[in-house]
Amino acid sequence: MEEEVRWLDEREARVWRGIVGVQQRLSAVLERGLIRESGLSGADYALLVPLSEAQGGVLRARDLGRTIGWERSRISHQVTRMEKRGLVAREECSEDARGSMVRLTDAGRAAIVAAAPAHVAAVRRHFFDALADAEIDVIGLALERVLDRLPDNDG
């Protein structure tokens, strides 16, 4: 260990345990619920959300990866799995011969519409029900600032 490292102090360590814990344990609880209620994995849901919110239900694979923080190969494998189940379709990009597009199919849209109510209820039960209104505002602003400062493709 180098002398000049500023390790996390106790207050910071509590926050970081909270962030990592939510990422690991809350995600796991929500994913088990998704699979049980709707047959979708967390990875399925992660892809379906930005596609369902995109204009025309279509995004460049590259932009989809940037949105959810995945490497190209991980996006590609997941799209292949979901294509086989009819949830999305790959298309050539008309403007860029190297870029491929991912389109939400009708079945994909039906799957997320069917999954969303139980998922939102689980998010409410396991996350928002534990928080006070004032905390919701503080956390929302703070995390928005964190995300705005994140680099797109660099560590």
Add this chain to the structure above:
Amino acid sequence: MEEEVRWLDEREARVWRGIVGVQQRLSAVLERGLIRESGLSGADYALLVPLSEAQGGVLRARDLGRTIGWERSRISHQVTRMEKRGLVAREECSEDARGSMVRLTDAGRAAIVAAAPAHVAAVRRHFFDALADAEIDVIGLALERVLDRLPDNDG
């Protein structure tokens, strides 16, 4: 969609985008940094942290999985990969014939000790530097409450 679903309001949606965004995009930034600086993946680091903090550097596979929210098969595959690289070793559990233990090796401890300074510096740069002191306290308390209420094995 069912009538009785309470969808997230705008303030809640901002928080949830923050939580999901941190989970996806901040994780990706930190993982790229880990790989570049130390050759460890995010999954390697996730396992090494609780092992390095455990008494004697050893945990039951089941408890390790519960701590980081992973299913048994995912823990098992990751342990196999890390065993091949000499970072951890599997052992029989002396108290429970069905349970296996995971032990941090000297090489595993050296790997996390070497990786930690750059990782903590990246956590500080990309997360804590964006936050005010008062926000750190609010977020720490709130996420601790969320985690305390989470079920261990149920959605």
